[in-house]
Amino acid sequence: MTGRHAPETLIARYADGSLPDADAWSLEKHLESCASCAGRVSGAVRATAAGAVLADVRDAVLAAATPAPAEAPPLRTPRLLWAAAPAVRGAWLPAVLLVALGAVLLAHVAGFSGARPLLLAIAPVVPVAGVALSYGRHADPLHELAASTPSAGLRLVLTRTAVVLAVSLPLLTLAGLVLPSPGAPGAAAWLLPGLTLTLAALALGGWLGLRTATAVTGGGWLCAVLAPALAPPDGAVARHLSDQLSAYVGGAATQGGWAAAAALCAVLLAARRTAYDRLERF
Template sequence: MTGWHAPDRLIAGYADGSLPDADAWSLEKHLESCASCAGRVSRAVRATAAGPVLTDLRQAVLAAAPQAPAAEPGPLRAPRLLWAAAPAVRGAWLPAVLLVALGAVLLAHVADFSGARPLLLAVAPVVPVAGVALSYGRHADPLHELAASTPSAGLRLALVRTAVVLAVSLPLLTLAGVVVPSSDAPGAAAWLLPGLTLTLAALALGGWLGLRAATAVTGGGWLCAVLAPVLATPDGAVSRHLSDQLSLYVGGGAAQGGWAAAAALCAALLAARRTAYDRLERH
């Protein structure tokens, strides 16, 4: 509950459907914690032409399920959050994260492969990018058409699923880097800023290209930049050249500072283009 309450003009626009999406999202967020405004919105909607229809529908639902308990706003938040985040952790992406992490550990400790950490650091930044591509859109969510028609869709929903992807992949892959020994590769956490930057870049480009195309551009661009020079080396010392390449891209304060600046720029661009997600994959 806050000291601010929605003005009548805002509530009237929400009730008759004329309120812009951005204002509707803001009002819906406020209604989650303000019972007074929620009651005013309910009364305003009932006063519109749709009011009698909604009343009849509510009575029909209650008649069909008389034992259903009254829903509380607080307990509903967890199921709603799980519904919003579910596509980010289902399907093949989560096993792929585990495969990358465990594969690097097994290569280092079982196969005694000295290039396990450089290889992990090369692949890790594209893992969350791929997770974002696989968690948002009609290809990822059977209910996407329904979700995309609500004020909570668009960038807000994409960011919720991106946060889940990052929360899963960042600790797993960083922990794998810690337990994989390496004498010359950058530290286990050196990929975090590049991974975050590539994810933000994919989200920002998604407003123009669509999310899947944007993730292909950013993730593919990173892999080409890191792996192409290494594979082209004539002496075949792939592990050493990969470590050198990664040290150039992610090692040291200057490189990390550049990634931090790029992440801030991508975040600003994403904020400026946030309304593009209102129309993304709705048709």
């Protein structure tokens, strides 16, 4: 090289590959800091037979790196059905139907006057059990695959919870509507307690694991409601059960308390949402 730039003869020999290695290395070091010479070398290389090949390679690399044109988003329905499927299969759905039909048969066939209070006592734990049975390795043969997707964790749990609630709420409420029970709370009185217990199970699931949390919340509710009513001193099970349910779910003040508890559980669940990324470790 002469002066501050490489001579044309040196660049030409570099382009056709006849420049000795030591001189080629020196030229390449110079090109790192000299844009002018780099441009001249690039032009010289493009003018050789290898230039056309390098241009084709460059175009192929750019084509591979360029994002494809935006396409219409794929349908989300198959993905949603795949995520929600474990919530509507297995033993849980028949169990919901058994609870609803069993209460109707108790009232209209066996003549049991406490059928509606009994249904209202059991109904809040049905969605809780459904959530526990719809998530995890025991419920989904594709759980390992599902857990590795971006929609795993709390998002997947909430999807299945929504399906469980969408199935159980109308079935059990309709069953309650056809049950005669004077003095018992209304057929929809269990909805807020059921929602609260479900959210409580989900919130506790971040600490205890989902199955343990559902056992604690559902078992606690059944013990609190059924145990005092099933062994009354005078044997009037139906009346005592109705009184228990009126105390736990009847009245605007009680329902307002359940609504506040549901909101609190939702806040706790949001605060602990990252715990569901590792839920199956419990």
